[in-house]
Amino acid sequence: MKPGTRERLVETARTLFWEQGYAATGVAQILEAADARSGSFYYFFPTKEDLLLAVLEQYKAMLDPAVVRPVFERIDDPIERIFGILDGYRMLLLSTKFQHGCPIGNLALEVGNAQPAARQLVAENFTGWRKVIELCLTDAAKRLSSDLDSEQLALFVLTTMEGAVMLARTYHTIDAFDAAIARLRDYFSYLLAKGKGRTRRRANRPRPSTH
Numbered sequence: 001m002k003p004g005t006r007e008r009l010v011e012t013a014r015t016l017f018w019e020q021g022y023a024a025t026g027v028a029q030i031l032e033a034a035d036a037r038s039g040s041f042y043y044f045f046p047t048k049e050d051l052l053l054a055v056l057e058q059y060k061a062m063l064d065p066a067v068v069r070p071v072f073e074r075i076d077d078p079i080e081r082i083f084g085i086l087d088g089y090r091m092l093l094l095s096t097k098f099q100h101g102c103p104i105g106n107l108a109l110e111v112g113n114a115q116p117a118a119r120q121l122v123a124e125n126f127t128g129w130r131k132v133i134e135l136c137l138t139d140a141a142k143r144l145s146s147d148l149d150s151e152q153l154a155l156f157v158l159t160t161m162e163g164a165v166m167l168a169r170t171y172h173t174i175d176a177f178d179a180a181i182a183r184l185r186d187y188f189s190y191l192l193a194k195g196k197g198r199t200r201r202r203a204n205r206p207r208p209s210t211h
Contacts, residue, residue: 006044008034014055018103022052022110049115056121059104063128078139079188086161086181090174093165098172101165130154144195160184
């Protein structure tokens with residue numbers, strides 16, 4: 001069944017915003033690509049920013065089916081799930097020849113203080129992504145140090161990913177991305193070794209005498 005006009009406008013705008021940016025995409029271009037009339041556009045979206053908000057809501061809805069579930073269905077280990085998600089961005093960079101990075105990161109650079117509703121939705125998208133990483137860390141909690149702050153570590157993973165994507169696009173090579181993720185992998189190896197040491201000490205701790 002052919003998507004409705006609103007759905008076509010949102011999906012077309014999502015693609016164009018990702019490919020060429022929000023500011024560079026005009027309403028007329030969206031209408032032509034979506035095969036829609038201007039009257040229909042303004043019926044659903046009084047302004048272009050209203051369409052941006054719908055796009056950002058769509059990204060929130062897509063996080064689980066498009067980003068998370070495909071990785072979780074093929075990888076069981078919670079730590080490896082984190083790196084599986086990161087590898088998805090690597091493949092995206094390669095498949096688009098470094099033209100397109102994280103769509104939320106791209107929009108974050110364009111949304112300013114004059115667009116508080118859009119900025120809030122960008123933040124909600126980032127928060128949703130971080131929560132997925134936090135879930136992985138929670139599932140791996142027994143293998144990690146007890147004093148680990150999973151919220152802050154998830155933020156660090158997000159920051160690493162966004163920076164790695166930006167550098168890969170800037171240098172037009174995957175080397176910068178791979179170097180950043182390799183260092184993140186080293187840090188996780190340290191955390192896992194630290195957690196293993198904690199488990200070993202607990203196992204070797206003398207049990208209280210029952211006499």
